[in-house]
Amino acid sequence: EADGECNGTHEIELCEIMPEGHEKADPSQFELLKVLGQGSFGKVFLVRKISGQDTGTLYAMKVLKKATLKVRDRVRTKMERDILADVNHPFVVKLHYAFQTEGKLYLILDFLRGGDLFTRLSKEIMFTEEDVKFYLAELALALDHLHSVGVIYRDLKPENILLDADGHISLTDFGLCKEALDDQKAYSFCGTVEYMAPEVVNRRGHNTAADWWSFGVLLFEMLTGALPFQGANRKETMTLILKAKLGMPAYLSPEAQSLLRALFKRNPANRLGAGPEGVEELKRHPFFSSIDWSKLYSKEIEPPFKPAVSKADDTFYFDQEFTTRTPKDSPGVPPSANAHQMFKGFSFVAPFLLDDQVDGVEIMQSHPAEKTTLSKRLSGVKPNSIHDEYDLSEEVGRGSYSVCRRCVHRVTRQEYAVKIIPKKTRDCQEEIEILYRYGHHSNIISLRDVYEDDAHVYLVMELMKGGELLDKILRQKFFSEREASAVLLTLTNAVQYLHQNGVVHRDLKPSNIMYADISGSPESLRICDFGFAKQLRAENGLLMTPCYTANFVAPEVLKKQGYDAACDIWSLG
Structure with a gap:
């Protein structure tokens, strides 16, 4: 096959790999849970060890x-197992x-709950x-690393790029030479040709420069x-x-146009990233002038978008540590029901937020429930x-x-x-999306x-064992300024995080602010009940x-958003 001829690469059989200190693995050690993907090459399963x-x-x-x-011949020959182990x-x-x-x-491989989100990003988000x-x-950093250990993609495409729960990319499918018996099969095997470099399309043999062309297509x-x-x-x-001249949209910045032209060179030797300096050339391009590469590598730069994926960590349901641990905390004892009645007459909602008043009772309008089931509209709903x-x-x-029960x-x-919400009263899609996207905040x-x-729709959430902020106020009868300022600083930071992400809560009040544990520390405060929250x-x-x-x-949209954000600030006051 032409692929075998490129730049001294040769093909090797894979040796076994296992984490240090772990025993050798075999298929019997994995329970198949469901199919995540399928292609002519085989299948991807979600499995449990x-x-x-x-x-x-x-x-x-x-x-x-x-x-x-495929592994590039190196002077220091590596054992096959080292190569993949090195892709860290x-x-x-x-x-x-x-x-x-x-x-x-x-x-x-890692199971990423974000899944193949990269493909959906361009369809769902304005960038x-x-x-x-x-x-x-x-x-670029991921590709360069793979190239340094001798892995060439050949058909890098959006499906290869997963997002983790925080919104950072995770490159997958590395190093798999999609070999086949005849040309026809080989093409169906590789799927899309849209991302392939000219030298891959005409099967003249290729090297790492092919991936920088694909990088240009993604850009x-x-x-x-x-x-x-x-x-x-x-x-x-x-x-x-192989032949067409690319028309460059006029709305792209000069830097973006210049980078695309440097990547779309049909002669791989002239392509940006293919020179002796490799990725360093690309990093110096004016398009990337605002990037701090070392901060980027250490994930210190906040991703532009947080995927709406469940916070539950991979081992959450089945980890031995959880199944054997005894819960130590017990729920905080609520003060008398009387105290709650006393507070009922006091509104924490800004007057200009109320859509309606019925006989002096405050009503906030809610979305009527949609006809289609939530599980069809949202991933992650069971x-x-x-x-x-x-x-x-x-x-x-x-x-x-809604009603909230312990479970x-x-x-x-x-x-x-x-939290149990009757479907006929309201559609809680917005609430679920906001919690999946921003519930990672502490x-x-x-x-x-x-x-x-x-x-009904059932939202399973962390149990607030410390009770409401209101209960603590009533139990203590008095908050020192120092205590009050610590509480308010914590809440203000959380509200700022929501506002920066275009989310307004619109229902902040002490009964919606709770303590996760009985310590009563400001760190254990949680903003709850996003039933009235809105995402811009x-x-x-x-x-x-x-x-x-x-x-x-x-401006008028921002004004409305600012209006709602002002309501949250009022409530904090």
Whole structure:
């Protein structure tokens, strides 16, 4: 095959890989949970390890019918196992195990709940060049690292780029030479040709420079929403890649246009990134002038967008540590019901926020429930019964539209709270998305699971064992200024985080501010109940990165958003 001829690469069979101190792995140690992806090469499964030190850990298992790894010849020859073990990089998916059986190769990789989000980003979010710069800079570091250990992609495409829960990229599928028996198969194997460099398309043999062409295609696609070379069919697309002159959209900055021209060089030797300095050339390009590369590498730069994925960590349900731990905290004792009644007459809601007043009773309008099921509209909503995984017990709170009950996970015996919302009263899609996206903040309640049946939606969240801020105020009768300022500083920081991300809470009051544990420390404060919260969106309904909002949102939209944000500030007061 032409691929074998490129730059002294040769193909090797894969040796077994396992983490240090772990025993050799084989297929019997992994329980298949579900199929995550499928292609002509094989399948990707979500699996759970059922023996060994990492029992209970969730992984993605890629099973390839026939695969070899390409490795550039090096003076210091590396053992095959070292090569993949060396692919240890903040922006590359970690490979934990590799083993093979007759004709099948097994790769056990990190399972990222964010999944193949990169492909969806361009469809769901409005990006600016600044935002695109962040992702492409992380990608450049990952690619350069793979090149340094002899891995060439050949068909880098959005499906290879996953996002972790914080929004950083994670490159996957590295080093798999998609080998096939004949040309026809080889093409179906590689899937899309749109991202391939001319030298890959005409099968003249290629080196790492091919990946910098693909990098250019991704850059163009993220900046414009379209592919640079796309014909009516595969053959036409290949012809365009080999011959067409690229029209550059006028709205792209001169720096972006210059970078694209430097990447789309049909002679690989002239392509940016292909010279003796490699990625350093690319890093020095004016397009990336605002990037601090060392901060980027150490993940100190905040990603433009946080994916809406569950906070539950991979091993959460099945980790031995959780299943054996005894809960130590007990719920805080609420003060008399009388005290709550006294506070009922006192409103923490800004007067200009109230949509309506009925006989002096404050009503906030809510969204009517949508007809389609939530699980069809949102990933991460489970259509199966909550009772399969949790035992529900006593009521711990009640709101205008919902009831909160304590619940216990059947396997781990961990305690949680479940908010039960009748579907006919309101659509809670916005609330779920906001909690998935921003519940990672230390002072915002975190959402563990979402279930739905015909009548209700169930939000499983951390149990607030320290009770409401209101209860603490009533128990203590008096807060010193020092205590009050510590509480307010914590809450203000959390509200600032929400506002920066275009979210307004619109219902901040002491009963929606709770303590996660009985310590009563400001760190354990959580803002709860996002039932009235709103996320700022563009006119087309897409979410926007903070950078996009600042540059392109109409003043009247920002004014309305500022109005709502002012309500939160009023409530803090």
